[in-house]
Amino acid sequence: MIEGLRESRVSDKIALTLFLIGLYGLIAKKNLIKKVMGLNILTSGIVLFFISLGYEKGLTAPIMEKGITDVVDPLPQALMLTTIVIGVCITALALSLIVRIYRRYSSLDVKILTGEGDE
Amino acid sequence: MRRQETKIVRNVARKLFPVLVLFAFYLIIYGHISPGGGFQGGVVLGSSLILLYLSEGPERVEKKFKNSQLAILEAIGVLTFVGIGFLGIILGKHFLGNFLPIGRVGMVPSAGLVLLLNLFIGTKVGAGISLIFYALMKFDRRAQGE
Amino acid sequence: MSNFPILIVALPLCFAFFISLLSLTKLNRFCGHLALLSVGVSFVLTLCLGPRILAGEKIAYSLGNWPAPLGINLLVDGLSYLLSLIFGLLVLLSVIYSLEDHKGKYFSLVLILYAGMNGVVFTRDLFNLYVFWEILSISAYILVVSPQPASLRASLLYLFLGSLATALFLLGVGIIYALAGTFDMDALAREIPVIWRTQPLAILLVGALFLVSLGIKSGLFPMYVWVPEAHSLAPTPISVLLSGAVLKIGIYIFIRLFLTLFRTEVSLEGLILYWGLISMVFGGCLALVQEDLKRMLAYSSINQVGLILIGIGLGTKLGMEGSLYHLFNHALIKGSLFFSAGMIIESTGKRRIRELKGNGIVPFFPRFSFLMGALAIIGVPPLNGFISKWLICRAAVERGNLIVAALILIFGIVAAVYYLKVVQNLFSVAKMCQTEKRQSSSIPWIKYTCLGTLLGGSLVFGLLPSQGLYLIREAVALIFP
Numbered sequence: 001m002i003e004g005l006r007e008s009r010v011s012d013k014i015a016l017t018l019f020l021i022g023l024y025g026l027i028a029k030k031n032l033i034k035k036v037m038g039l040n041i042l043t044s045g046i047v048l049f050f051i052s053l054g055y056e057k058g059l060t061a062p063i064m065e066k067g068i069t070d071v072v073d074p075l076p077q078a079l080m081l082t083t084i085v086i087g088v089c090i091t092a093l094a095l096s097l098i099v100r101i102y103r104r105y106s107s108l109d110v111k112i113l114t115g116e117g118d119e
Numbered sequence: 120m121r122r123q124e125t126k127i128v129r130n131v132a133r134k135l136f137p138v139l140v141l142f143a144f145y146l147i148i149y150g151h152i153s154p155g156g157g158f159q160g161g162v163v164l165g166s167s168l169i170l171l172y173l174s175e176g177p178e179r180v181e182k183k184f185k186n187s188q189l190a191i192l193e194a195i196g197v198l199t200f201v202g203i204g205f206l207g208i209i210l211g212k213h214f215l216g217n218f219l220p221i222g223r224v225g226m227v228p229s230a231g232l233v234l235l236l237n238l239f240i241g242t243k244v245g246a247g248i249s250l251i252f253y254a255l256m257k258f259d260r261r262a263q264g265e
Numbered sequence: 266m267s268n269f270p271i272l273i274v275a276l277p278l279c280f281a282f283f284i285s286l287l288s289l290t291k292l293n294r295f296c297g298h299l300a301l302l303s304v305g306v307s308f309v310l311t312l313c314l315g316p317r318i319l320a321g322e323k324i325a326y327s328l329g330n331w332p333a334p335l336g337i338n339l340l341v342d343g344l345s346y347l348l349s350l351i352f353g354l355l356v357l358l359s360v361i362y363s364l365e366d367h368k369g370k371y372f373s374l375v376l377i378l379y380a381g382m383n384g385v386v387f388t389r390d391l392f393n394l395y396v397f398w399e400i401l402s403i404s405a406y407i408l409v410v411s412p413q414p415a416s417l418r419a420s421l422l423y424l425f426l427g428s429l430a431t432a433l434f435l436l437g438v439g440i441i442y443a444l445a446g447t448f449d450m451d452a453l454a455r456e457i458p459v460i461w462r463t464q465p466l467a468i469l470l471v472g473a474l475f476l477v478s479l480g481i482k483s484g485l486f487p488m489y490v491w492v493p494e495a496h497s498l499a500p501t502p503i504s505v506l507l508s509g510a511v512l513k514i515g516i517y518i519f520i521r522l523f524l525t526l527f528r529t530e531v532s533l534e535g536l537i538l539y540w541g542l543i544s545m546v547f548g549g550c551l552a553l554v555q556e557d558l559k560r561m562l563a564y565s566s567i568n569q570v571g572l573i574l575i576g577i578g579l580g581t582k583l584g585m586e587g588s589l590y591h592l593f594n595h596a597l598i599k600g601s602l603f604f605s606a607g608m609i610i611e612s613t614g615k616r617r618i619r620e621l622k623g624n625g626i627v628p629f630f631p632r633f634s635f636l637m638g639a640l641a642i643i644g645v646p647p648l649n650g651f652i653s654k655w656l657i658c659r660a661a662v663e664r665g666n667l668i669v670a671a672l673i674l675i676f677g678i679v680a681a682v683y684y685l686k687v688v689q690n691l692f693s694v695a696k697m698c699q700t701e702k703r704q705s706s707s708i709p710w711i712k713y714t715c716l717g718t719l720l721g722g723s724l725v726f727g728l729l730p731s732q733g734l735y736l737i738r739e740a741v742a743l744i745f746p
Contacts, residue, residue, distance in 0.1 A: 046436050
């Protein structure tokens with residue numbers, strides 16, 4: 001198993017970069033759809049981080065057949081499936097809300113969220 | 120009205136559809152002994168419907184796969200899953216406790232409940248994904264109609 | 266009996282999907298009753314666990330009979346029992362309140378919310394906690410949407426902030442897994458002090474991620490933006506649930522993770538104390554200037570959550586007692602306040618505090634219950650808010666932190682100002698409105714029972730504080746053995 005935080009890999013750096021890009025998109029972008037994209041990128045950064053936790057070079061898939069001794073840690077992969085499902089749900093919900101917001105306000109600008117032009 | 124897709128796209132999609140469904144069920148059924156599983160298979164199942172939807176247009180697909188039927192399928196998938204969990208309690212084991220024979224490692228009907236659970240998860244996910252897609256497409260259609 | 270923990274979580278989940286199936290058929294109108302039945306059964310099961318939990322027992326359950334580090338474990342102890350009790354009560358009353366107004370899918374979402382809440386407080390697995398948290402959040406995002414068009418943007422705002430919070434939490438969980446190789450809380454409680462010695466920075470990073478995420482979810486000072494939007498625009502029963510239960514989830518996870526799990530040498534008490542203080546001051550000040558009735562209640566929630574954090578941040582047993590008791594009391598009081606505000610808005614059609622003036626058409630009972638709720642939350646003696654505020658104040662004085670005690674008292678007075686402003690408007694005699702007095706839409710009696718239950722609870726737990734303190738004794742014993 002993993003002993004302590006192992007030395008950082010390229011995948012960790014990519015994951016961190018993705019996470020930060022997503023965070024930037026979520027916070028700084030003015031367009032609501034772009035914000036949803038930012039959220040998705042952020043989630044994929046986390047997914048990549050988890051997957052790379054379980055990955056170890058030279059190990060095989062965790063299917064217990066004869067002659068296989070070293071397998072990767074299957075847990076992070078299984079868990080990331082759940083995260084991906086949740087990501088799909090959140091994206092679908094956000095997009096459908098945005099469609100309805102667009103119909104009401106005819107704009108995708110973030111100013112809508114703070115209630116400008118309401119009532 | 121949506122633009123009709125070209126004949127090539129429609130033919131390829133129609134030929135691809137059964138293969139995709141087969142692949143989805145392969146992923147679901149072999150999920151416990153190889154890469155794959157309920158969710159992955161379910162997504163492929165859902166995307167096969169989405170492919171049909173994109174190429175044939177919504178009206179024709181909805182005649183075959185009604186939204187309400189998909190919703191029922193989705194609910195039944197979860198209900199059976201939780202029901203199997205409760206069955207574990209009734210049979211004297213824990214929630215989701217295994218009450219089927221485990222079988223030999225590497226065979227297809229093995230690993231007790233997992234195959235059964237994968238099957239229902241696959242149904243639910245397939246129906247759910249295509250329902251989400253339908254709902255978003257409907258928004259689009261209504262917006263165009265306005 | 267041993268299967269109760271999973272039944273409490275899984276039964277509402279099962280019924281939720283059954284209801285969504287039912288809503289497609291002609292039996293659509295029975296959805297609410299079925300939801301009521303399932304929440305009722307779940308709540309009764311929770312109550313049945315009561316005697317054993319309050320006697321100091323912990324009830325563990327492993328899913329699929331997989332033992333602790335491998336499988337997912339549920340554990341009901343004093344703290345989770347207290348929270349589960351609050352959730353059960355509030356969800357039950359909300360379902361009763363919305364029986365007439367909503368149908369179909371709404372109830373199925375409320376049930377999923379309920380299952381998620383119970384799952385969060387029962388689970389012992391960190392990732393499972395994240396999943397349940399996400400389940401309850403997603404259903405909360407959807408439930409915020411009401412017929413008011415502005416609620417769409419409130420829901421989207423809540424969704425963006427909430428997903429950011431859970432994403433940060435997930436990143437923290439990932440780093441913990443990289444460090445410790447397990448998600449099981451009992452194993453982590455042993456592992457983390459060991460890791461702390463070699464890699465303090467990583468643990469601090471995780472702590473910071475968790476704190477930010479919990480801060481967003483429980484509406485603390487800089488991240489409170491979604492609270493007033495979502496609380497004021499959601500349907501009334503959902504406002505009750507958001508304020509009484511969903512905000513409390515953040516506090517629960519905080520207590521669970523930082524006070525019973527990570528007992529590191531770094532003391533968070535100062536941070537929590539001042540964070541709570543700022544939140545309280547800020548929420549109280551902003552509540553003063555609000556014009557919308559429900560929005561004012563939402564800012565008052567920020568104020569009260571700050572107060573709860575202050576009690577935790579004092580770091581004494583008495584402070585924790587006061588905090589947990591206030592958590593319980595705030596759920597009762599805010600429930601009754603939001604219910605009565607909902608009824609007032611429903612019967613007058615007016616949301617602004619100023620417009621409520623001299624309105625003869627508000628029925629007496631919502632006005633009266635709003636007055637009682639206001640008195641309780643200000644902290645007037647015979648009601649329950651007084652007891653918990655007094656406990657927190659005394660804890661602050663015992664710690665020698667007189668400024669904190671003084672601020673709590675001052676913000677009690679500020680609360681009095683903004684609540685009594687509404688009460689004054691509600692009770693002022695109708696003069697000019699006589700002519701435009703229209704037939705008030707009658708409120709079904711079943712809604713009064715919800716209000717009555719919560720008010721009765723406030724009175725009982727105010728007059729007999731020993732009963733309430735008995736409820737939280739086990740929870741406090743968990744943290745200060």
